[in-house]
Amino acid sequence: MDVVIDKNTYERRKEMISIPIKLKLDEKGYLDRECPNEQCLYKFKINMEDWENNVSDKEVHCPMCGHIDTSDKWWTQEQLEEMRNIAQNYAMSYLDKELNKSFKKLEKCSNKFIKIKYNPGKKITFINNPIGQSKEWNLDIKCKECGTRYSVIGSAYFCPCCGYNSAEDVFEESLDTIEKMLDSTLEMKKMFSESYGDDKAETMVRSMIEGTLGDVVSAYQKFAEMKYRSLSENEVRVNDFQIVEKGSELFKKITSYGYDKWLNDSELKKMNLYFQRRHVIEHNNGIVDQKYIDKSEDSSYSIGQRIIVKIDDAYDLLRIIKKLANGLNEV
Ligand SMILES: [Zn+2]
Ligand SMILES: [Zn+2]
Structure with missing residues (x-):
């Protein structure tokens, strides 16, 4: 007082x-x-x-x-x-x-x-x-x-x-979350069915699986950008890693290793395919166009068709990205 x-x-x-x-x-x-x-x-x-x-x-x-x-x-x-x-x-x-x-x-x-x-x-x-x-x-x-x-x-x-x-921790955590989400798809579908009916549940789960492609790609882009910055002073943008070939070239220039050091031919092709599919899903509502066919070399679709993402595709991309990131982490 x-x-x-x-x-x-x-x-x-x-x-x-x-x-x-x-x-x-x-x-x-x-x-x-x-x-x-x-x-x-x-x-x-x-x-x-x-x-x-x-x-x-x-x-x-x-x-x-x-x-x-x-x-x-x-x-x-x-x-x-x-x-x-x-x-x-x-x-x-x-x-x-x-x-x-x-x-x-x-x-x-x-x-x-x-x-x-x-x-x-x-x-x-x-x-x-x-x-x-x-x-x-x-x-x-x-x-x-x-x-x-x-x-x-x-x-x-x-x-x-x-x-x-910690870019690495965040990346691992994101991949882990995506994997658990995929693992729980059946449970979620059951839950959605009870609340919204079978038709809505089917659409919701499909859109969730489609979304995971985007989630993996953007988690990887962010990781690759941080990794690159930790190794080089060169200017780089997060979108540079949206294109598989470009990302691989960038790392090759500074480490002398491209993605092919850790991924075999078939994995590299798959990675490119999933990245291109994700691009069409996010920018063209999933509808196949000429650009997609040229860039992905995917002969299973014709122009005007809609991209289908299966749960196994999502798991496959997750596995490839983990393998690549483990390799890059050793550089
Ligand atoms: Zn601190
Ligand atoms: Zn806050």
Whole structure:
């Protein structure tokens, strides 16, 4: 509490109330955090020691979207709600005390004409419950750069402390997710059938499988771009790796190995075929055109037909990409 003496003769008291709030950690000693970016609001946990000792007040990185903000912005909605409750309780008990005091003063002013009697109501006392954390999560991550320990549900891309992003980890995680999605196709189809009927379920599953081609290709492109940048200063764009031959040439120039070092002829042809199919699915609604036939050398379709992606094709592409990436990782 501080007292401010005004220039005039009377005293004005300006009171600063600070409310002690205790944060209770989960069993692993982690603190809940939430990204302040309205588009994201991603929740994660961070080891309390690391939060206090490693993380700078000026910069905290969201593990999901990479948003950077000062350290005071990362309260979760639940924490803010609990703090509001604590502040409210505190204010109530504070006002209650002050009211009691002033009414007691008034009582003393009573005279034979006026009687003032103040009966205080139920006393409100202030209880400061430590703010609890949500249950521990499974995926614990330790940053390879700064050692900060944090925990997420699903996957994360950036270290909350230093913003480090491991392209290899992200790539592996993406492929793993795609594989699990493919593995659960039958289950999903059953679930969709129950909710939307057989016809809709069939279409939904087909579009999901088609989508995985795109997912694998874009995960690979990003991986290849990062890999290339780690080996060379040459200018390169992520789209350069959308074309199998071009990507292979780029790596050959800097490492003397093209994709054919790790993939045999048939795998290379398949990779090109799937990449071209994915291009038609994404840019031409899956309808075969002359350009596709020229580039893919696919004789199983005529112009105007629609590309069909079978689940085995998706698995096949996944296998080829894993093989290629393992090879590139050894360079
Ligand atoms: Zn975020
Ligand atoms: Zn880090």
